[in-house]
Amino acid sequence: MSEKVMSDIVMELRDVRRTYRIGGGMFGKPRDLHALDGVSLQLRRGEVLALVGESGSGKSTLSRILLGLEAPSSGEVFLDGAPVASIRRRAFAARVQPVFQDPYSSLNPRKTVRQIIEAPLVIAGGVAASERLRRVRELLDILRMPERMLEAYPSQMSGGQRQRVAIARALISRPEIVVCDEPTSALDVSVQAEVLNLLMELRAEFGLTYLFISHDLAVVEYIADRVAVMQSGRLVEVADAEALFAAPQHDYTRRLLASALTVPAASPDT
C-alpha cells in the first residue's frame, strides 16, 4: 500500500446487485431473484458492523460478496479504496477472512489443528514452515488453547474449542476484515459469552474490523457499533447501534425488535 492514504473506510459496496436466475426446469418459466437489490454500504476501520435480517434477506449473499466468493451482477466493491476486481485473489483472501457459523462442518475433519490454522498461509505461499508454526503457536496462546492441541483433530474438541480454531485460522494471515457469519449460533450460551469476549479482545489487539451477521438482537446490541438491517435484498436501515435500539426508524426494524425474545431483566414479577 504505497502512496495510498489509509482512510476511515476500509471496505465499500456501491449499488451492488446480485441476481440469480431460478426456476426454468422443464416447464417453469425462469425468473430473476434479486438477492441483493442495490446495496450501498461502508465498513469503517475498526468497527463492528452488525448485519441483521431474516432468512432470504440477502445477508449471506452480501457476506459472500465481501469475502470475494461471489462477484456482484452489477455495482462495485472497494477494499481500501481499490476496486476488488483489481486485487489478486490470494492477496485479497489474506486481507478479508471468514468465521462461519458451524464449527462442526467448517473445519476439515482429517486435518490437525496446526494444519487447519496454517492453511491460509500455505495457500498464500511465501511463509516458511518454521515461521508458520511460530505464528500458529502464538495464536493458540492468544486464544488460550493449550499447545498440545496442535496435533489434535476437530473431532476431539468441543464446539467452543473448534470455533477458536476457526478464529485462529481467520487471523493467521493478519487480515484487516473478518466476516463473522452467525459465529456463536451453534454454541451454548456460556460458550457464546466466551467467544464474544474473545472476538472483542482480538479486535483491539489486531486492529480488526468485523462484519458480524447475527439473528440474535441482544448479541448485536451487546457488541455492535453500527447495525445494518436487511429485508428482501435491500438495506432498510443503517444506524449507530445505540440509536437503532433506542429508536428504530424503519417499520421492519421495529417489527424485528418486537419479535426478539430475550431474558427479561431480573425483577420480582414478570
Add this chain to the structure above:
Amino acid sequence: MSVLSVRNLKVTIPTHGEPLEAVRGVDIEVGAGETLGIVGESGCGKSVTSMAIMRLLPGRISVAADEMRLGDTDLLAMSERQMADIRGDRMAMIFQEPMTALNPVLTIGRQMSETWARHRRGSKREALEAAVDLLDRVGIPHPRERLGVYPHQLSGGLRQRVMIAMALLCDPQLIIADEPTTALDVTVQAQILDLLASLQQERGLAMIFISHDIGVVARIAGRVQVMYGGRTVDGGPVGELLGHPKHPYTRALLSSVPRRGMRWGRDTLGAIRWTEDAPEASS
C-alpha cells in the same frame, strides 16, 4: 391431576468405557393446560429425557424410573406395540427440524391421513377433513390445496406449522416440543410460540417445552426446570426463577446471556466454570 408424572428417571448409555449416565434421577410433573419448560445446555440430558418418555431411544440405552404415568396409564408396563399406539395418539412430539421429521417423499395430506388411519381407523375422507381443519387452525393459508404438496415446497415456518398440526391430529393429552422454534427466524418464532400457547390453552394440553434458549422458555412456560449434568438443579415458576435465581448454575446461565440494553465494555457477561463433568451426549 397430572397428565404426566415421572419419578426418578435414569437413562444410561453404554460406551466403550464407563457407561454414561445421561439422566440421573429426574422428576417431571405436568398438568392439563400447563407448560413446563426444560432448559439447559448441550449434553445436560434434556432431549434424552423427552426421548425416554416417548420411548424413542435405541434399545441398547437403558431407561429406568420409579414411576412414569400418562394419566392413569403406567407407561413402564407398556409393550413396544402399546407404546406405538400411544405415541402420536395420546402423546406427540414436535421436533426442531421439520425437514427431517417429515417424510420428504409423501405429501402433507398423505402423512396426516396415515397418522389418522394408524390411530383412528376412520375413512380417508374423515382423515383429510380433520387434516384440513387443523391446517387451517395452525394458520396455513389454503389448507385444502396444501394437502397435495411435499414438505420441501413449504417454508420453514409453514413446515413447523404442519408438524404442529400433525402432532395435534389425534388430540393428544401431552405434547413434547423439543426446540421447536430454534431453526426459525425471530418473527416466525414469535408467531409459532403464540400459536402453541393458544392451542395449548384452547385444548387444555399438557406441554413440555425443551429449549436451550431461556428467552424463549420465559415467553411460553409457566414453570421451568433447569437441567445440568443429567439432573434437575433448579426449578420453579418462571418469574421467580428468572427474577431470583437461587442455584449458582442458574445464575451463571442467566448472566452469560446478553440482555437488551447491555453493551460490551460496560456490561460483562458471566462465564460458567465447569464444576462437574457434563456428559458429552448430544441433545
